[in-house]
Amino acid sequence: MSLKEYPPGTAFPGVIGRTDAESTPAWPAPLRAKPGAPNVLFIVLDDTGFGQLGCYGSPIRTPNLDRLAKGGLLYNNMHTTALCSPTRSCILTGRNHHSNGMAGITEISVGYPGRNGTIPFENGFLSEMLAGHGYNTYCVGKWHLTPAEQTSAAGPYSRWPLGRGFERYYGFLGGDTHQYYPDLVHDNHPVRPPKTPEEGYHLTEDLVDRAIGFVADAKQVAPDKPFFLYFCTGAMHAPHHVPTEWSDRYKGQFDGGWDAYREKVFRRQLELGILPPGTQLSRHDPDVQAWDSLSSDEQHLYARMMEVFAGFLEHTDHHLGRLLRSLEESGELENTLVMVISDNGASAEGGLHGSVNELKFFNNTPESLEQNLAAMGDLGGPRHFNHYPWGWAWAGNTPFKRWKRETYRGGTSDPFIVHWPRGIRARGEIRSQYCHAIDMVPTVLDCLGIEAPAEIRGVTQSPVEGVSFKSSFQDADAESRHHTQYFEMFCHRAIYHDGWRAVCPFPGPSFTEAKEPFGAARFTEARLRELDAHGWELYHVAEDWTETRDVAARERDKLIELIARWYVEAGRYDVLPLVTPSLELFSLERPQLSRERERYVYRPNTSPAPENVAAHVLNRTHTITAQVDVKDGAEGVLLCHGGLTGGYSLFIKDRKLHYVYNFVGEKEFHLESAVDVPGGPSELRFEFQLTGAPDLPAGRGAPGLGRLFINGDLVAQCDIPKTMPLLISLGEGLTCGRDENSAVSQQYQPPFAFKGGTLVEVVVDVSGEHLHDPATEASTVMARQ
CATH class of the missing domain: 2.60.120.200 (Jelly Rolls)
Known part of the structure; x- marks a missing residue:
């Protein structure tokens, strides 16, 4: 190269004369990534349980995700926070959710450091880190990481995707959106969908089109410049929206009910080696009706709701396949580090009977079986905001118990696939090292040979709290480097330490056993003392993978040790105070950009x-x-x-x-x-x-x-x-x-x-x-x- 370049901020190495004839030019060097640096692609599925992808034993067809697992690694011991925004903050920062102020979703934030819904700038995003190393950075799909009061045209925009290191954005800022009439933002301004439902519009297809376009735009100009693409579908979160042609592919396949689904998936997981030999299937959940106890109308409705979900997932996989094929056809997939994860376990927000309008859940409005039956023919279409009953969420988290919002493994153990042909020799193998969503950032940095920055845009950075699991890429027997991990979600608590797991469910192991529905119980100091004295369960998950044998009474010393560890972690990561879970949190007063007015x-x-x-x-x-x-x-x-x-x-x-x-x-x-x-x-x-x-x-x-x-x-x-x-x-x-x-x-x-x-x-x-x-x-x- 004939041009003389020098690092920006260093002394000019050229010559300055009185005219250019006596002078020698030099240029500040553009920011370039290391030669051969891999692309990074995070695919974040929403509300997808451990037992819902084909490669995890499900009968739902996910051939493109299965292909990633076959050409890479499938992890069976990855964990999340049990809720969307908190997990997403972990995925992007490498810090725990309370460290990010994300104890819950932004719409229920409260005024404590671990719960204010405001990710501090000292917790840098991976996008900010990689942008400083010559990467293009793109965010497509669900965001849900900006305080809800800051998502209007008044901003501030500093916590929108473009304010946190992403150069391009297309998606929706909230927690969910209509798949046919989405609430879209392009970069920093709202836009309308390019087509109507009548013209064939669906959000997932649109998001994939944009992701392909973002990458292609840059690669045609700078083919050697790597990218970080954070791609987050609105699927499989409610509303379960998919054209009928996809849901009809599953007609009759779930007529046997959720118990039969669990048995089938569990057997397949054992056959595939996803579960250790001797693993027991967790109990029938007390909150879930026995399928045989349901009326024929209920069975027909609930089976159809699951058909719609299955079609939605296969439809999503199909469009993810288009994204992967675009990378493959352009020669980029070989050197793209792909990580696929779900943000939490399958969701029970459809309630006991399912829903044709998830807004009812958030308003505490009872569902009507008659109304749901009347809507059955239109499920998956634009007229309803539908969600399946929580029996399917329980089944979707096979072999574990419970679901999203709770810290049993059904809420926190999620699918995780890593695919990187140029960087990983192993193909189609299973990894069982203990991992958490906070480990994704340090693993990427480790793979790229990059140190976490000491400062970003003048802000001194906090330590990354996760650890790299790169060593597991080549060595199936590599030791787990993540030894201790706390959990807290809606006062439901747990802690893992070196093969042991203690869980303190709130209001109880199930709503039936607690005799208190979600949001009805008050969390007081007296209740906390009672729970700490008698509410903790203990599982040796190194031997009891599915938390089926509570050994708290027999291993009292180990339980006391883990409870003490939970409080140590809670103090370290701003978990306290514990706040009573309630739908009324949605209507709490929060800081606004303008003074209160009438x-x-x-x-x-x-x-x-x-x-x-x-x-x-x-x-x-x-x-x-x-x-x-x-x-x-x-x-x-x-x-x-x-x-x-x-x-x-x-x-x-x-x-x-x-x-x-x-x-x-x-x-x-x-x-x-x-x-x-x-x-x-x-x-x-x-x-x-x-x-x-x-x-x-x-x-x-x-x-x-x-x-x-x-x-x-x-x-x-x-x-x-x-x-x-x-x-x-x-x-x-x-x-x-x-x-x-x-x-x-x-x-x-x-x-x-x-x-x-x-x-x-x-x-x-x-x-x-x-x-x-x-x-x-x-x-x-x-x-x-």
Whole structure:
């Protein structure tokens, strides 16, 4: 190379004369990776259990992931935190979830260092580390690592993907999203999906297209520049959305039920050597109905829900195959270090009976078997936000017990595959070294010959808390380097140390045995003392892989040792205080970018306001007032929040003013004006007057009287007896002038953007000071009947 280069920040090595004829140029050297540095690809599946991939013994077809396992290594002793955001923070930082402030998901953060949902900048991301070594860095898919109050257009953007070392981003910032109407962000701005469901849109295909494009864009210009791609599907998290052609491939295959599934998968796992010889299948879970005890309707419904899940997983594997083939065809796969992991065990958030609307779970609203049966023909399509019953989650975590959100191995032991043809000689072998998600970052750094940086962008870095398992790549008998690992999720605690595992379940080993459903029990100091005295179980998992033989009574000294170790780890990693798990955590007050206010002003053509920063109208008297200048044929949404799973919408249709309150997808409460909206400037208003108190245990928000006004005249009113108590939406925020994703109401098709006039602004007032006098208005509305 004829150019003379020098490291940036060092002395200029050229010559400076009075003219360029007497001078010699030199250039600051571009940042380049080491020659031959491998690409790094993390594939993070969501809510996928130990017994759900084909290569882990499942009857669900996952040929592309199976091929990775056959050409690489399958780990049977990888662990996560039992929940999504906490695990993802471990995957990207190499630090424990409480060290990252991620005790839970960001939407339930509380004001303690280990629980505030704010990953400190001293805990650098792998993307930040590799960007400093000449890598392109891409994030595609689910993020869920930004404080929920910081995901709006107001930012700050420092904790969005582009603020944490990723150069490109395409995906969704929250915990889940509709697979047909996703809440998408491209780099730092929201975008709409490129197609509609009717045109064949599905999020997984879109994400893979973007990932392929990001890599190809750079490789055509700099083919030797390596990349780090963090690829996170929305699958297999609810909603279980997949075209019928995929779910129908599994018709009849789950009619035997979850007990039969477990037995089949368990036998296959033993045959494949995934489980040590002599492993026992964990007990039938007390919370799960015996399949034979179910009615034929229930069996038919639950089997269909599992068919949809299976089709969803195979569909996801198919599109992951497209990503892998693109790397193979371009010659990149050979030198790409691929790690595939699930963020936690299979999810029980569908509840006992399954759900056609997961928002019900987060609002504590009971499911209806009749409603679920009526929806069965549409499961997997865009009309529902469906999830299978927790019997399938239990089965999906075969051979372990329990599920996501709990620290038994069913929640924390997850599929993990490593594939790197150029760096790993072994093919199709199983590894049993103890690993945790915090070990992925140090292993990648070890493979690349890179030290964790002492500082990133001027911020001194904390020590990486995981350890490398690179030694296991070539040596199946290499000793486990990860000796101790604590667990805590929703006060459910566990600790592993050198082949022993102690577990302290809360509220108990099952809800049935505890006689307390999730979120009902209070975690007090007295309860903690009782649990520490009598609530811990002990398993010698080196010999009892599936936690079937509690030896706490026989090995009392070992149990006391492990309980003490748990408290040492808890002190080291900011685990305390333990906080009572409750759905009410979703509605806690948290720091906002602007001071608390009672008046929110929204204008058309602006970005959606996410749930946590939108006007909070739940369980409050409030008004929604739109200033419009109406022309002939004016129609469309003035303001809406939510989607088909629940929400509200104020809109004009057929010259009438309408308001719809969609209660968790079950029922629409619809107000329609008795008169036309007049031409010219008008004030259009909806008012909600509380008439009662919320009943959170029953899953109902405060009832009220809804009324519509046009230029001060009452034109419609009705009771709205049921409202959402805790959450309006799972991802679809508040929008002005259109319905951004799925439609709140069946009265129109999205986006139903306002047209035929000018929408100036919409004001949401929660002060209660701007209500009309109902006595005066009663005579007005009666005169119009």
